[in-house]
Amino acid sequence: MDKTNEYSKDEQLKPYRADHYNKNLTTNQGVPVSHTDDSLKAGSRGPTLMEDFHFREKLTHFDHERIPERVVHARGFGAHGYFQAYEPMTEFTRASFLQDPSVKTPVFVRFSTAIGSRGSADTVRDVRGFATKFYTKEGTYDLVANNIPVFFIHDAIKFPDLIHALKPEPHNEIPQASGAHDTFWDFVASTPETAHMVLWLMSDRAIPQSFRMMEGFSVNTFRFFNNQGKAHFVKLHWKPVLGTHSLVWDEAQKLAGKDPDYNRRDVWDAINRGDFPEFELGVQMVKEEDEFNFDFDILDATKLWPEEVIPVKKIGKMTLDRNVDNFFAETEQVAFHPGNVVPGIDFTNDPLLQGRLFSYLDTQLIRLGGPNFHEIPINRPIAPLHNNQRDGYHRMTIDKGRVSYFPNALQGNSPHPVPDQEGGYVHYTEKVEGRKVRERSKSFNDHYRQSKIFWNSMSPIEKQHIIEAFHFELGGVMDKQVKQRIVDMYNNIDGHLATQIAMGIGATPPANPSKADVSDSSPAVSQENTIKTAKTRQVAILAENGVNFSEVNQVMNALNSAGLHCHIVSSKQGMITGVDGQQLEVNKSWLGAGSVMYDAVYVPGGRQSVDQLMQLGDALHFINEAFKHAKTIGATNEGVDLLTTSQIKGAKTAGKDTHAQLVKDQGVLTIQNAADMGNHNQEGYFSQEFINAIAQHRHWERANQKKFIPA
Missing domain, CATH: 3.40.50.880 (Class I glutamine amidotransferase (GATase) domain)
Structure with a gap:
């Protein structure tokens, strides 16, 4: 990587920063303003005159300064930092930011809750987003992760149904930022593939102590491939240096009242005092020839890859060392997209990922006002941009010349494609064939085995917290049949768990509690086995x-x-x-x-x-x-x-x-x-x-x- 591009995102943003301290007040056109407390009137008690351009500009901007909030992950908090690789990853990927340990790649990270609105609390029981934008020499790479390694559903076509069920019920907009209601649990009971994710959601993972003490998982399966065209299936992990720790539920509820900004304030204060949050980037890799060597489908997003079976290789570290200057301009306007990849990283046939590749771009077009959202300073790559795309809402680049097409002779075919051998992006060559069908692979049909492994992996106190979470969440469900269906559903995982759930919600315990038929466990998923340190406490x-x-x-x-x-x-x-x-x-x-x-x-x-x-x-x-x-x-x-x-x-x-x-x-x-x-x-x-x-x-x-x- 060209060392002149090291950690240069901060320099790139400088022209866009405005320091208003001890400056003269002006309009948006730079006209000095002499008075801003009273509008221009015909007499001191007369009507306001429409020729008052300062009044019109000030009010018009105020009336239009809100943009649509994100449909999901609306409440977020961001910070700047950098990433450094531990060693060259040339054997596995050609991605340049994973090669030179001396290079600092600038990053921007946004942590978020998934379901609540922008005004909800930080400490609600929810999935947390952990999205990272790498500003690399080869372009922007977005690692869009969650703090839970699995997801509710197999296929993105069900995503609208999932979110509609999770969001506040449409007839009364209740409850906010909570799944403790009928429509969510009705969806769960009707969709067995959610069983695994819901167990994680009921666990302490859903109420992290701090964003600084929270893991991040790519959830979806991607590919790494090297210069020789050799590929590996991969899942990516962020491992917090401080370990993975959580609140207890009573604590989380009280914090939502005492300090609804608890998690975001924690990151802000930590960076300001020099306790920079650090996360190691890990990767699980599966050779192409080993794709079908497991008792689960590696493309199934409702399944994790057990770390004891497929070890996590730590390949670098990210440090967050700078808070944002303006929340709206940076945290609110940042746009992530799992389709933003760089040479050496590609997609797989993961059906949840395939849908995300459409949805993220589609929502940004409406939320950020058009196709030029990549020119907003926080989204703009540090890599030079040269293409024939012109015009549209909020275009900020002033392109020179009369040529905006390819091929062309007037401009010598410039800008011209970059050959693969010189670093141009190419997709991994994969043979794809099949009949057009609307059906699911049979390899996705096991909904309960990994759920049993997760339950087996929990310590006694973690199991107790899961049971109590079910009691609270299902306690908000009015329909008794929905409650009973959940009890019956979780009897497929563990009879004791189902019985304990039933006892706390007024449902009937299973007549035939299931016996444990899976003894496997994954110690890595229990927070009892995480790093323990007093630093920053x-x-x-x-x-x-x-x-x-x-x-x-x-x-x-x-x-x-x-x-x-x-x-x-x-x-x-x-x-x-x-x-x-x-x-x-x-x-x-x-x-x-x-x-x-x-x-x-x-x-x-x-x-x-x-x-x-x-x-x-x-x-x-x-x-x-x-x-x-x-x-x-x-x-x-x-x-x-x-x-x-x-x-x-x-x-x-x-x-x-x-x-x-x-x-x-x-x-x-x-x-x-x-x-x-x-x-x-x-x-x-x-x-x-x-x-x-x-x-x-x-x-x-x-x-x-x-x-x-x-x-």
Whole structure:
């Protein structure tokens, strides 16, 4: 790749950026404006005059500044970054951006929820989009992915039916961003191929902790092919460096009210503070001659390729290091299309993919106003554009010359096609033949085997969360027959699962619960087996006036050094004064914070501070709720008293023992009689153990927590 094109998308966008700070106000024609608070009138109380061109322009633009929102994936959030390959992939693909590890390819990523409108919440139970635009020297490549590796349906012709069923019901536009209603579950019960995807949707994967902790999957099967014409079937993966982690459902619901922008704010803040989100690009590859060597059809989008059977080869890393300057101009106007491929990447006969190749382009024509949406700055390739396409809405390029056709003699056949040998795009040569039929391959007919493998792969707590998700979602269904059909459908997967679903929704358990006839599992699909790290996690420190400043300072320094971030939460924002007179700045008040916004809670000592906290219902609720959500909780010295006053278990006091002793129980860490919170050579090694506990994400060993924690 030409090194002059390294990471150049930012430079390309500069001419389109407008800095309005300390600038004179003008019209869109550049005419200086002297007054913008009052329209031009015939007298101070007279009618507005239509000759007021500033008024007309200002109002006209306002009246027309909205564009149609996306039919699906309307709510999204984007960021800029770059991608670097780990090693040359010449053996498998000729795609240039996958060859040179020294080259940074600029990217733009848009994360999204699928079903809700632009105004819905980030934390709803839904499929998440993970679309990446690579601005390569050979043109734009779009990797349009989801955070779930399978899809609801086999064939794109059913996509309108799926989305119509999932969207709010047409007679009352209820519910928003939720599948908890009759029409969705009626479609599921009537369409057995949805069984696998719905299990994933009911799992914790559908409520990610952060976009930074979310996998991405191409879902569809593509091809890599090299310069010799050798091809591999491939599926592509984004693997988050921080691991794959999720919220719990109660947490997700509360966040939707407290901070509906929770996931987008998380990415925005992380990039601003330098915690750049990182994702490794992985690829699963199947040789052409091995296409039919599996017990599933590799072109079936309702099936995954088990990583234990077809390993994921990590081939590069993406880093998101810059937030957008203008949400509408970039995030809202960006247009992705799985048909945007570069030499060395091609399509397969995956029937869901074939339909997407039409649908994405078709919807962009109406949403972005015509065929020239590729000239919008965020969509414009960094590769030079030369063709004979002219005119149309919003044309931004000023093409020179009178020739706009090929072949031509007047311009020496320029622009001319590029031979394959010189890098011109060619499709992989594949023999295709058959009779025109409307039917499905019989190899797509197994709807339940992989669903059973997914269920077998879940840890006990993940299975419990799936059952509870079914209870909530089906609890919104009014039609009893639909509920019963779902129970009967999932009895084909696991009799215990079907029975548990029935017990929570008032349906009849299966008379003959199915016995397990598939023992296979795929450990890779369980989030219990993901990367565990405390880096970038958020810790709430509960404190009031009279807190032990030394304790807080020691713990905060240790947490910050390990890459975590702390917020002081107190009754009022401003400053609080420690027992020694030193002050701490409060980041959040009880009204503006909640335990659902943090990964862990710490209560430092200081008699006056703790006594005040023990009288505050907000503080006790904060602790109890964090415990209910299986988060790490720590307390030092007098801070332990707040935990013993709360309703959590695991908060043990040292009694009359004058020696500092760390007590750990179910993710609750306490230490008393300790002066040094960070010295590993003494008994007061609280800080490191606290960090280690936070890295575990949750402490699911808190069995039957609902028995002693109020809802």
